[in-house]
């Protein structure tokens with residue numbers, strides 16, 4: 001993992017400031033005004049495909065923001081799709097966009113560091129959330145949420161900035177990962193496949209992403 005010694009000093013360090021920061025990051029904004037926007041989340045869809053799960057498998061997108069992943073999963077016939085995020089605005093945008101086709105999609109304001117959905121899923125998806133966790137205790141909380149919410153033999157897709165990616169995201173310091181370093185963050189999970197892409201932001205700059213497909217052992 002690579003951290004930047006020049007990284008910005010401020011970051012939200014508790015649940016209240018996290019929620020307020022991320023609500024502000026979305027409120028009053030256009031979907032394509034954020035660097036992570038993509039109209040088709042090809043990397044994510046490809047990795048979900050690689051799990052080979054059936055269309056009735058439970059899939060949760062954590063820190064979904066206003067990503068179109070849930071729209072595309074519904075379009076592909078997935079019937080048990082959930083997404084959580086700290087920003088009510090982001091999830092309201094998704095609810096409005098998916099309309100009646102996505103009525104069954106569960107959208108909840110929740111903190112992935114303290115997630116309590118009361119059920120398990122076959123697939124956990126995270127694009128650009130884990131990399132904000134610069135502190136070990138936050139990563140411990142994330143792993144505890146992951147382990148509580150994925151069934152034995154279930155899958156996790158985790159995508160972060162790669163070793164040549166930016167050192168901040170949304171103005172916050174992040175941790176950049178190689179595939180090996182990212183997989184090593186998840187003991188009890190086997191590395192099944194790797195991927196990555198050079199994400200082009202809406203204003204044309206490029207951000208290197210690292211992605212891993214993990215399978216829960218036992």
Ligand SMILES: C[S@@+](CC[C@H](N)C(=O)[O-])C[C@H]1O[C@@H](n2cnc3c(N)ncnc32)[C@H](O)[C@@H]1O
Pocket residue numbers: 018022023036037038062063064065066067084085086087090110111112113126127128129132169170
């Ligand atoms: C960089 S954006 C990525 C959004 C989306 N995954 C995508 O790829 O378009 C990070 C998202 O994670 C959400 N987020 C950040 N920390 C979170 C947390 N602790 N729990 C839930 N959501 C969080 C933010 O509100 C934001 O929508």
